[in-house]
Amino acid sequence: MKKTSVLLFMIVCSLSVSGQNNSWIRINQVGYLPQDVKVAVFISENSGKGTAFRVKEATTNSIVFKGEGLAANAGRWGMKQALRLNFSALKTSGNYYIECNGAQSPVFVVGPDVYDGAADFILNYMRQQQCGYNPYLDTVCHQHDGYIVDHPTLTGQKIDVRGGWHDASDYLQYLTTSANAVFQMLFAWQQTPDTAIYKDRYDALGRAGANNIPDILDQARWGLDWMIRMNPDSGLMFNQIADDRDHANFRNPARDQVDYGYGPGLGRPVYPITGAPQGLRQHKNRSTGVSSSAAKYASDFALGAAVFKEIDPAFAQVLQAKTSPAYEYAEALPGNNQTACTVSPYFYEEDNWVDDVELAAATQYSLTPSAFWLKKADYWGQLEEITPWMELGRARHYQFYPFVNLGHYYLAQSTDPAISAKYKDFMKRGLAVIKKRADETGDPFLNGIPFIWCSNNLTVGALTQAMLYHEVSGDGAFLEMEAALRDWLLGCNPWGTSMICGYPSHGDFPSRPHSYISEMLHEVPAGGLIDGPIYKHIYESLLGIHLQYEDSYAPFQFGAAVYHDDPGDYSSNEPTMDGTASLSYFLSAMQKRGKKGE
Secondary structure, X not given: OEOOOHHHHHHHHHOOOOOOOOEEXXXXXXXXXXXXXXXXXXXXXXXXXXOEEEEEEOOOOOEEEEEEOEEOOHHHHOOOEXXXXXXXOOOOOEEEEEEEOOEEOOOEEEOOOOOOOHHHHOHHHHHHOEOOEEOOOOEXXXXXXXXXXXXXXXXXXXXXXXXXXXXXXXXXXXXXXXXXXXXXXXXXXXXXXXXXXXXXXXXXXXXXXXXXXXXHHHHHHHHHHHHHHOOOEOOEOXXXXXXXXXXXXXXXXXXXXXXXXXXXXXXOEEEEOOOOOOOOOOOOOOOOOOHHHHHHHHHHHHHHHHHOOOOOHHHHHHHHHHHHHHHHHHHHOOOOOOOOOOOOOOOOOOOOOHHHHHHHHHHHHHHOOOHHHHHHHHHHHOOOOOOHHHHHOOOOOOOOOOOOOHHHHHHHOOOOHHHHHHHHHHHHHHXXXXXXXXXXXXOOOOOOOOOOOOHHHHHHHHHHHHHHHHHHHOOOOOHHHHHHHHHHHEOOOOOOOEOEOOEOOOOEOXXXXXXXXXXXXXXXXXXXXXXXXXXXXXXXXXXXXXXXXXXXXXXXXXXXOEOOOOOOOOOOOOEEHHHHHOHHHHHHHHHHHHHHOO
């Protein structure tokens, strides 16, 4: 929903951007770096108009650029005309708007600092999601976690696994998504270890006040501390706290009274990694091994040990000591390890796992290059050349996870020319199939992402791969698609909304997400990346979705996917912790580009 500063609101209103002729121009609401590929999209319920467009300076209304739009498949999004408006040649900093066929865009900025503060902004949501101690509410929660279940000898025993993050708007905690979040934040820092980008405004608990450690590393450590408790010794790893009995209602986490059989609010089940199917009642997952989870532990411990080596040597040593046992466990019982459900058939259906083992070995190789780790990483990497969702254009819920294979990036950087060329090619082929889908559908937004549940997370994965591929190869074949994926997340989509709650502050963004923060506290969960658009047939098949408000995006629900800024739509409008953390590299890289003038 629209959240506009007074000044910009006055400018925008003066330009009549309301789509009075049933036509709209979609832009990246954050703005554009001077050297960016810049493409806006015109969509209209009318047909038969021209393709000319103009870019005007916002205060003088003088024309600074003229161009011809490229026609695209308007029917893809239920429209009659669609144009891609490329104005990349405009590199002068300033405030602008676009006119095309009687429609006017909101004002946007071109400048080197448009992304400043973005990488830290999303950490607001990570702090909101903290479990054990929650700095957003300044309270403790889930202090009785937890009781071991489904273990041959330890079932019923108490174990202290407090900490970590709530997964989304529920209070479940998964190693799967938490480990990915930790790695994504550590990776972002590894790529951009810059305190001019990542500030220190919060302490280790997430409370306001500096502690001489960049806030992103405070959050990464919050997750690593929890992972250490979830891996108390080399032969025992845990994968999950709580289960779908959690899905009761919106509630304050400090007053979570769900009863798992230990008394209301008096402890939650803790699921061990066993390598076998799990589920306490009739619904079972399809686990076949431990690799997908154990290898995530190994990757995080290895990268964490390297990042914290100088910051906290004793902590780094603890992580380093856990790295090899975790990797050995991943290879010893090969297979996928999925999350567990109890009262419903919904769970994270992670089927692939060789990518996780590859990443664990490739992380070691990137930190301490050796023939041993290169051989290991290459062996596993060749077993999954392209991340399956990219190649197939489909997936079940979290079936192919993580959504980007960062192991390929590490190997693409190898000093071995043959290995480097091979993994650059793997990265290129993954991007090529996404672009092919976009081209074949004629998508005006150049979007070849399958609109399955959590499509925004896939978009971030593809965007990350595109940015990293260009970095290691210098190949500009996907720069326009990279820009389109970036802009999709920030407002250049059929609905004209950013997909990040509260960002940018002057833009249109999710203000009524499926979240207790918005529903109970009547606040926006700042920084959270929402699930994103979803195929209509999936949306209509899900249980328990009931819109609570009139759909302000109703004219744009007749295309390939639907999106609702409504708390009743948990399928498209729920923020997720792992998706949010996965924005870290993208946003910090954009800030770095701006500072370097790229």
